[in-house]
Amino acid sequence: xxxxxSLLRWAxxxxxxxxxxxxxxxxxxxxxxxxxxxxEQRADLVEIGVMAKFxxxxxxxxxxPHDRHSExxxxxxxxxxxxxxxxxxxxxxxxxxxxMRLEDTxxxxxxxxYHANCIGCHTEQAxxxxxxxxxxGECRSxxxxxxxxxSWKQIGLDKSLxxxxxxxxxxxxxxxxxxxxGACHHVYDEAAKKLAWVKNKEDSCRACHGDARVxxxxxxxxxxxxxxxxCHRGVAAAPAKADSGPVSCAGCHDxxxxxxxxxxxxxxxxxxxxxxAAMVLPETGKDAPKGMKGTMKPVAFNHKVHEAAxxxxxxxxxxxxxxxxxxxxxxxxxxxxxxxxxxxMHQPDSMKxxxxxxxxxxxxxSCAGCHxxxxxGARPQSAAACAVCHADPVGPSGPLDAKAVADGALLxxxxxxxAEVAAATLAVRRTTKGTLPADDIPEFVTIGVLSDKYEPSxxxxxxxxxxxxxxxxxxxxxxxxxxxKATVCAGCHHNSPVSKxxxxxxxxxxxxxxxxxxxxxxxxxxxxQQCMGCHNRxxxxxxxxxxxxxxxxxxxx
Numbered sequence: 001x002x003x004x005x006s007l008l009r010w011a012x013x014x015x016x017x018x019x020x021x022x023x024x025x026x027x028x029x030x031x032x033x034x035x036x037x038x039x040e041q042r043a044d045l046v047e048i049g050v051m052a053k054f055x056x057x058x059x060x061x062x063x064x065p066h067d068r069h070s071e072x073x074x075x076x077x078x079x080x081x082x083x084x085x086x087x088x089x090x091x092x093x094x095x096x097x098x099x100m101r102l103e104d105t106x107x108x109x110x111x112x113x114y115h116a117n118c119i120g121c122h123t124e125q126a127x128x129x130x131x132x133x134x135x136x137g138e139c140r141s142x143x144x145x146x147x148x149x150x151s152w153k154q155i156g157l158d159k160s161l162x163x164x165x166x167x168x169x170x171x172x173x174x175x176x177x178x179x180x181x182g183a184c185h186h187v188y189d190e191a192a193k194k195l196a197w198v199k200n201k202e203d204s205c206r207a208c209h210g211d212a213r214v215x216x217x218x219x220x221x222x223x224x225x226x227x228x229x230x231c232h233r234g235v236a237a238a239p240a241k242a243d244s245g246p247v248s249c250a251g252c253h254d255x256x257x258x259x260x261x262x263x264x265x266x267x268x269x270x271x272x273x274x275x276x277a278a279m280v281l282p283e284t285g286k287d288a289p290k291g292m293k294g295t296m297k298p299v300a301f302n303h304k305v306h307e308a309a310x311x312x313x314x315x316x317x318x319x320x321x322x323x324x325x326x327x328x329x330x331x332x333x334x335x336x337x338x339x340x341x342x343x344x345m346h347q348p349d350s351m352k353x354x355x356x357x358x359x360x361x362x363x364x365x366s367c368a369g370c371h372x373x374x375x376x377g378a379r380p381q382s383a384a385a386c387a388v389c390h391a392d393p394v395g396p397s398g399p400l401d402a403k404a405v406a407d408g409a410l411l412x413x414x415x416x417x418x419a420e421v422a423a424a425t426l427a428v429r430r431t432t433k434g435t436l437p438a439d440d441i442p443e444f445v446t447i448g449v450l451s452d453k454y455e456p457s458x459x460x461x462x463x464x465x466x467x468x469x470x471x472x473x474x475x476x477x478x479x480x481x482x483x484x485k486a487t488v489c490a491g492c493h494h495n496s497p498v499s500k501x502x503x504x505x506x507x508x509x510x511x512x513x514x515x516x517x518x519x520x521x522x523x524x525x526x527x528x529q530q531c532m533g534c535h536n537r538x539x540x541x542x543x544x545x546x547x548x549x550x551x552x553x554x555x556x557x
Contacts, residue, residue, distance in 0.1 A: 170235040449506060454548065454553060
């Protein structure tokens with residue numbers, strides 16, 4: 001019968017996270033299975049490449065299936081001692097995530113640690129006539145340049161998962177944030193020389209634990225795996241047998257497993273002293289960089305509404321739970337990776353920016369009919385468009401002095417006063433409550449200027465407008481930016497002033513295509529591109545874009 005010592009050694013290279021290049025390999029189009037695997041994608045693949053720190057590798061990195069080995073160890077190890085089989089504790093009792101060592105010494109030592117434990121165990125199992133892993137001389141079985149593809153997916157605490165931890169009986173008491181919140185959120189108290197919880201300082205883990213070691217702090221991977229897995233294992237082993245989180249790689253990082261996580265729909269607002277409304281107010285006074293004084297109007301930000309619309313605080317506060325302008329200044333600073341405030345707020349292709357997130361929202365079918373045709377970020381916005389957000393601030397008693405704001409008076413005001421100004425400014429922000437009166441919207445528009453093979457097309461104009469407005473509904477984002485009752489008309493009547501009597505399409509699009517105006521399609525192409533494109537983006541089944549006679553009947557011969 002297999003002895004415990006041999007099987008535990010077979011657990012082999014439960015490699016440290018610090019020795020891991022990535023937890024989840026790029027597929028690279030390969031399907032070669034690992035020894036003994038089925039060839040299916042796995043979420044537990046660890047790439048062992050620590051030797052690269054000492055120079056060029058002689059052989060490719062090793063792909064290691066962590067969960068397979070963990071399961072084997074769990075069958076024979078004493079309860080609570082499974083991880084200790086391959087991971088040592090330091091002099092403070094903290095487990096190292098490195099395999100069978102506390103530090104990386106030399107290349108020769110590392111090579112011996114892995115080979116002696118992994119190959120040595122495989123060899124013993126083979127001698128005993130048992131199925132096992134690669135042995136001495138089978139280098140390419142482990143060091144393969146074409147590893148099996150990975151299904152690994154990043155995980156984080158969204159609002160639902162965070163609330164489940166806050167409300168968990170295992171992390172008690174819930175009404176004592178010092179112990180409840182402090183179980184995960186802590187800062188280093190220099191005076192007491194220990195970790196401690198500080199109210200309203202619950203930053204994301206990344207704020208202190210970057211991917212690389214900073215000031216001898218554990219990396220983000222090290223901190224997450226030691227903190228989370230240790231807690232989950234402790235809860236599972238407790239006499240109360242409370243529900244616990246996963247302890248395997250796949251349990252957290254497999255997409256199918258993530259899809260099975262329990263979701264709390266109505267999550268109470270997480271109170272940490274945040275205002276309902278805030279001012280995005282970079283330094284524009286006398287201390288502003290040269291040439292930037294007073295060049296930007298502040299933005300009143302509805303924090304409470306955005307909280308409800310986001311699934312995680314990290315959507316905006318991706319590192320520190322702090323003011324945006326702390327990390328993103330006019331010129332950029334190191335703490336913000338030198339991303340300037342203008343880029344942080346206006347980058348059109350980033351979900352971490354205001355404009356980028358809004359662009360993503362308008363790709364839903366109800367909005368995409370109009371917005372999918374717009375060239376987002378391709379040209380400067382008009383002053384009116386910018387003024388939707390960058391507006392003159394208003395105080396509880398009326399408009400603030402513009403010069404005082406430009407000189408930095410509002411920036412220096414107490415945060416409670418700035419919150420009052422933000423709330424008052426939001427209260428006077430224009431929003432649309434509908435569209436033009438029905439009498440101002442033609443019920444039908446006949447398009448016959450190009451009718452030849454087909455009869456003129458009778459466009460149900462008013463029905464289309466009403467359908468678009470119904471799709472928008474009470475959407476607050478749409479209400480903020482559709483500030484003119486004719487704004488929705490611009491979805492079709494683009495590049496012309498917003499008006500209840502916009503010019504006809506033929507005003508800009510000639511009947512035949514004009515090569516001298518290469519940025520404009522001809523009239524026929526413009527009609528079909530606009531109408532059919534809108535139907536496709538809104539996922540309308542009828543009329544189909546190939547059913548010509550559904551829009552204009554064929555002429556009788």
